[in-house]
Amino acid sequence: MRLVALLFVTLLCLGATPAEASSTRYLIKNRRIEPNQPLAVALQAAELPPEQVQAVINALEGVFDFTKSRVGDQFRLVIRDGELDFFDYRQSAMDEWQVRRDGDKYVGSKRAIEVEKQVSLVSLEIENSLYEAALSAGEDPLIGMVLADVFAWDIDFYRDVRKGDRARALVEKFLAKGRLLRYGEVLAATYEGEAVGTKRVFRYEMPDGRASFFQEDGSSARKAFLKSPLKYAHVTSRFGSRFHPVLKYVKAHNGVDYAAGVGTPVWAVADGTVTVAHNTGAGGNTVCLRHTNGFETCYLHLSRFGAGVRKGARVSQKQVIAYSGNTGRSTGPHLHYALKRHGNYVNPLNQNFPRTEPLPKSLMEDFVASVAPLAEQLDAVSVASVAAPTPSHP
Numbered sequence: 001m002r003l004v005a006l007l008f009v010t011l012l013c014l015g016a017t018p019a020e021a022s023s024t025r026y027l028i029k030n031r032r033i034e035p036n037q038p039l040a041v042a043l044q045a046a047e048l049p050p051e052q053v054q055a056v057i058n059a060l061e062g063v064f065d066f067t068k069s070r071v072g073d074q075f076r077l078v079i080r081d082g083e084l085d086f087f088d089y090r091q092s093a094m095d096e097w098q099v100r101r102d103g104d105k106y107v108g109s110k111r112a113i114e115v116e117k118q119v120s121l122v123s124l125e126i127e128n129s130l131y132e133a134a135l136s137a138g139e140d141p142l143i144g145m146v147l148a149d150v151f152a153w154d155i156d157f158y159r160d161v162r163k164g165d166r167a168r169a170l171v172e173k174f175l176a177k178g179r180l181l182r183y184g185e186v187l188a189a190t191y192e193g194e195a196v197g198t199k200r201v202f203r204y205e206m207p208d209g210r211a212s213f214f215q216e217d218g219s220s221a222r223k224a225f226l227k228s229p230l231k232y233a234h235v236t237s238r239f240g241s242r243f244h245p246v247l248k249y250v251k252a253h254n255g256v257d258y259a260a261g262v263g264t265p266v267w268a269v270a271d272g273t274v275t276v277a278h279n280t281g282a283g284g285n286t287v288c289l290r291h292t293n294g295f296e297t298c299y300l301h302l303s304r305f306g307a308g309v310r311k312g313a314r315v316s317q318k319q320v321i322a323y324s325g326n327t328g329r330s331t332g333p334h335l336h337y338a339l340k341r342h343g344n345y346v347n348p349l350n351q352n353f354p355r356t357e358p359l360p361k362s363l364m365e366d367f368v369a370s371v372a373p374l375a376e377q378l379d380a381v382s383v384a385s386v387a388a389p390t391p392s393h394p
Contacts, residue, residue: 027079035071039089046077052084059099059108064089093176116175119187121377126165130157133167140180146171148231150186150213152267152318153223154199157231159349162194168378185211188374200378202371204359216375218359218367224292225353226269226317229299229337230258230324254345255298255338260324262303262333268315269297277310283336284328287321294343300336301327 031046033039043053060066070091078086087099088111096111122143124133130144147167148157155161172184190200201213201221213221272289276298280286285302287309303325315321324335339348359367 025081026085027077029077029079031075031077033069033071033073033075037071039066039069039075042075043077048077048084055106056084056087056099056108059106060097061108063108063110064097093179093181113176115181117184118173118175119170120173121380122167122169122171124167126161126167127163130161130167140183143169143171143183145231146183146186147189147191149318150189150201150221151191151199152226152228152231153221153355154227155191155193155196156227158228160193160195160227165191165193167191170374170377188371188378190378202367202374204363204367204370206363214359214367216371218364220356220358222317222356223353224270224356225295225351226267228258229267229269229297230260230264230335231267255300255336256348258324258335258337260333260335262323262325264324264335265320266299266302266306266322266324266335268317268319268321270295270317272297272315274309274311274313274315274321277305277313279327282329284330285322285325286328289315289321294341296340298336298338298340300338301325301330301334303327 029046031042033042034045037045040053040057043056044050048056057066068091073089073091075087075089077084083101084106085101089097094113094115096113097108098111099106099108122137122139124130124137124139124143126133127136130147131141134141134143144157147169148155150169151157167189169189170187171189172187174181174184185203188200188202190198192198200216202216203211204214205211215221266287268289270289270291272291274287275290275296276286276288278286280300283298283300285305286298286300287302287305288296288298290296299322301324302322304323306319306321306323309315309321324333326333337348339346339351
């Protein structure tokens with residue numbers, strides 16, 4: 001009965017009067033795009049007559065780029081008395097197209113989606129992982145990636161996270177019909193951790209339009225090198241000598257191995273110039289970067305290189321330079337990351353790099369005024385939790 005009522009309401013939304021909805025025969029088909037299936041073929045598979053298939057394709061010409069049709073895209077056909085009355089195609093909450101019958105012709109359009117932006121306070125308490133903390137807080141797990149980006153210079157979100165750590169962030173959210181589409185900019189964030197202490201950063205836009213993160217005293221949140229070349233990574237083999245499972249002898253391990261599925265984006269840990277971008281045999285597909293102060297980094301066993309990454313190219317910190325893989329003499333999908341200083345290998349995990357330039361003194365007054373309300377909002381949640389009364393029990 002509930003399904004019948006829902007169908008009745010749907011038909012009214014499509015323009016049918018109550019009398020028409022009760023007397024007209026409607027058929028609704030919901031389908032998905034299958035592998036190697038262009039839209040026209042998918043419509044034929046849904047048993048839409050050839051002339052109506054062509055009418056839909058013609059109506060979408062210039063409105064929808066058929067080359068961007070993807071496996072899993074959803075579409076719906078509403079057929080009235082054996083003839084197509086309405087077609088809609090959905091790729092995401094933001095991307096929907098439709099074709100409506102208008103007399104003897106069909107008209108295609110992209111559906112206008114109203115998007116709302118709001119700033120929300122996200123508060124996470126970690127029991128097992130940042131991923132699970134996000135789910136427990138009713139947030140999309142992608143918030144973990146957002147925070148990993150903000151604290152990339154100070155926190156390795158695999159090695160440094162401990163049970164009981166807390167994170168709070170003022171973050172932009174883009175919503176459609178109350179549903180989260182994506183996270184936007186983080187305006188302020190704080191992390192209280194057993195291993196890393198308290199980290200607190202604020203986003204501030206410079207007079208030239210560039211935005212960066214600073215600590216409350218105006219010192220930069222940014223360092224010359226990131227803590228890790230991956231946003232999330234499990235260290236499977238540390239720096240130093242170890243028994244090699246393939247070669248069957250103890251061998252110097254001049255870097256760190258991170259478990260990473262094939263295709264995981266790999267960051268440049270610092271600004272630099274590409275010195276190697278090719279297959280090196282045992283190292284598989286390899287990228288090496290030359291940085292300032294005698295530092296060099298190498299990334300091995302990659303599946304492929306990032307766009308524009310070639311010898312001599314300049315890359316920026318946090319730029320995706322490659323994707324992890326299983327090439328060369330590799331025992332499984334992972335990233336081998338090595339750091340050299342003046343030609344000698346050093347342990348990437350115990351380096352302490354200095355912060356970049358602080359905020360100019362001429363901007364401090366404006367910075368303090370700008371971040372004061374953000375700091376109040378960050379602190380409000382902890383004050384509220386402390387002040388909350390303890391429930392009484394009979």
